[in-house]
Amino acid sequence: MYRYDEFDETLVRERAKQFRGQVERRLKGELKEENFKPLRLQNGVYLQLHAYMLRVAIPYGQLSAKKLRQLAMIADKYDKGYGHFTTRQNIQFNWIKLAEIPDALEALADVEMHAIQTSGNCIRNVTSDHLAGAAFDELEDPRPWCEIIRQWSTFHPEFSALPRKFKIAVTAATPDRAAVKVHDIGLVMKRNTQGKTGFEVMVGGGLGRTPYIGPTVREWVSKQDLLSYLEAIMRVYNRYGRRDNKYKARVKILVHELGVPEFARQVEEEFANQNAREKVLLPQEEVDRITAYFAPPKFETLSTKSATLDAAIAAEHHFARWCRNNLRAHKIPGYTCVHIALKPQGVAPGDASSAQMRAAADIAEKYAFDDIRVAHEQDLVLPHVKLDDVPAVYAALKANDMHASNAGLGSDIIACPGLDYCNLSNARSISVANEIQALFADPEFEDEVGALHINVSGCINACGHHHVGHIGILGVDKKGEEFYQILFGGRADEKAAIGEIQGPGLRHEEVAPALKRVISKYLELRTSKTEKLADAMTRLGQAPFKEALYAAA
Amino acid sequence: MSSERPKLGPDIPKVITAWVSATGRVVYLTKDRNWSEDLADAEVLTGAGATDILAWASKDQTRVADPYFMQVTPDGKVAGRETIRETIRAKGPTNHPMFGKQAGNN
Known part of the structure; x- marks a missing residue:
């Protein structure tokens, strides 16, 4: 795992100290909320439905025992004894008091953690394959490159006031476990025709109110050129990304409006025109230094069977x-x-x-x-x-009641906090997720159904990634009542696809019974147990499942 | 991205709600221009003068953040199209009955 050097340490400590001063000024009335808000957001502090929320960065999702224990301490001392792990591999504390957040940030700094890049219009926390460095199917460990991107992007002066937030994901495996195609930039480590390892670069993926699968803008860029190429992308976006309308400000809109060939041409032009001073060429010894932090543990020589x-x-x-x-x-x-x-x-x-x-x-x-x-x-x-x-x-x-045996199955639902916690949400997510989970309470039935990704979002911002669930559920407000639109056909993997809304929204209490009918229909129509729901929908189309969804109970 | 609340006409009964700056606790504006954590203490406002009171509340930034109008019934109960949101905000998360004002421990 990467360890802070003196620069990282100083930077994080100074940031925590600076935020303490900002909080003090806010609480004395010297800073108005409108002036304070961008400052708190830069430190991962949101004002949610019931309280402030602190979002802590977990770069590429990696923790040590020491860090996790510190998060537990923060949960106990400053929150309500729990934390919420998010779809961006971060953790959120839902009940934290503003006056105590500076202390929590100090505690995070003690274990080389922070809340920087978890909010605001900057390059956010870099995400990756949670099996990085362990997966049998990866080309090489992508974490050193996640860390290099993290260091390059943190407080990058040119990219600290982007048109909108910017998310980068990296994987080195063919089965995409990091959902790279629905990120602003998705990087897939791959070999070129000469056998050299570099990156395929996708730009303009994303979810939210305008979902897109990220198109490839370059088939391969070398490791040495990676940061320069990323910088070229960011420059084109920073220059031409819309700032007049926050709903059209993400890079995906720019890529869509320019068209992929034109966007790629502009990036290539920017990349080609970078002079020697602008190129971000990493010295090999620096790459080696960072890579050394991710050296494999000392594995024993063991039999394949136990x-x-x-x-x-x-x-x-x-x-x-x-x-x-x-x-x-x-x-x-x-x-x-x-x-x-x-x-x-x-x-x-x-x-x-x-x-x-x-x-x-x-x-x-x-x-x-x-x-x-x-x-x-x-x-x-x-x-x-x-x-x-x-x-x-x-x-x-x-x-410790952590032995749920449902990984990747129907009850392993992705869900945002929804209207129970979130200030942006239109409808509850957690209660819907729990009712759907109950459909799979019988383990034999859940195993029979097999791999199934159900994603629930409480609003169009899509923190629950509803667009890429095999079955996606989107909470909407309809004249003050919670309704839920159902999407079919989404995927977050290497065959990423955006799900299609099936029709009118369902009431809260109608969602789980409707999904039960869809699953029954799938069990009836599948060719065999090996044909998963997503594959059955591809083979048969969505019509029979839609019919089941809206059939009278 | 900010949360936008529905506009309420002058004839619709409303209260002013906000969050305590230091803690984030949900509060409601009372008749004596203090802030109470209990919706029952809130002053129900109608008429054009409510906008002036909201303007005053918006300047009370040391104590609270982001005040806004919230629709209520004439006797001060949560009402309107944001009933679910404001009920959850007033009581606590429906999935965690042990947290929030519903449990007395916001």
């Missing part, structure tokens, strides 16, 4: 199911990646108590090389666990 694990699977049905659903293949024989689904029945997706955070920290320290990831599915992941240790990890998770 008798201990096999015996435990044979002995306990629930454990067997959990292994089937929550373990992911690791690149090193004898190891696995453990998915901790924060989605037990009836809990707000992504919520974790301080006790659970501490438990995850203890488990990571003891069994997982002190490495914990936040997945954009709002779950936690232990990327490196010995197969022999899996039963012990499961037992420790079970003791």
